[in-house]
Amino acid sequence: MYTLSNNKLEQQPPSAEEAKKSAAVETIQQLGQTATPSGESNIFCMTIIGQIEGHMVLPPQNKTTKYEHLIPQLVAAEQNPKIEGVLIILNTVGGDVEAGLAIAEMIATLSKPTVTLVLGGGHSIGVPIAVASNHSLIAETATMTIHPIRLNGLVIGVPQTFEYLDKMQERVIRFVTGHSQISEEKFKELMFKTGELTRDIGTTVVGPDAVKYGLINRLGGIGEGIRELNRLIEERRNGQSGGLMQ
Known part of the structure; x- marks a missing residue:
């Protein structure tokens, strides 16, 4: 005016x-x-949707999650005393391997309780992110695609390229098996399976199977995820008060 x-x-x-x-x-x-x-909440909700964008900017028509946006949010959630727990909701096709591993490591190293919920899909590099939390859930109709590492663009056909790929793949396998109940043998079996995916090596795991293999803790949705996070928050409060009393 x-x-x-x-x-x-x-x-x-x-x-x-x-x-x-x-x-x-x-x-x-x-x-x-x-x-x-x-209304204020003591839970910080972070969504990871579309394709996880790494060091290369993807076309504007792609639905993307930029890892340089997520990392400062997680740092802020860790520092904010009002935030007592973090809920991570995934519906991602995967994306950049190093960016995905960076997000997964950030979630895994938070001191506050964390819960991940896979809705729709948690494919490719979304698998390490899904298992990085204190407790993981997956919707009954959600899927997770497990496959070997792939390279885009110019590939130099030398032994060092294949050694690098193998080391990168081992990083993913070590992280997933270290943060879930799935065995290394089973995870590699799913990763290198042939005949299930039409144009690739790997396996698409549906919600109940992800729980059966030990990849995800249990089936559930948003209600179960928030209840589990509140339970972890309460445990942390009791643990801190118990430590002070001692």
Whole structure:
């Protein structure tokens, strides 16, 4: 709003009603809804969707999650005393291996309780992220694709290239088997299986099978995920108070 003062046009601050209308319009534009849930929470929810973008910027039509956005969020959640737990929701096709491993290591090294929930899919490098938390859940209809490391672009046909690929693959295998109940033999069997995927080596694991193999802790959805996180938060509170009493 503008008013005329001393022959000058001055902008007046918006009224409370105008600010409310502006916020409502912005909410519709950004989220496609007229109202958002309000109230502070002690849980930080982080979503990893689409393709995990690494050092190369993907085309604008791709739905991506940028790892340079997630890492500062996790650091902030770790430092914020009001945040007592982190819920990570995945629906990802995978992406850059090193970026995915960086996110997984960040989640695994948080001091606060963490729960991961795979909805839709947690494929490729999304598998290490899914198992990086204190407790992992997967929806009954969700899937996880386990396959060997792949290279894009120019590949130099020398022994060092294959040694590098093998070392990178071992990093993924070691992380997954170290943060879940699946054995190395079983994980490698799923990774190198032929005949199941039409154009690739590997296996697509559905929710119940992921639990059966020990890859994910149990089946569940958002309600179970929040309940489990609250339980872990309560355990941490009791542990800290017990330590103080001693």
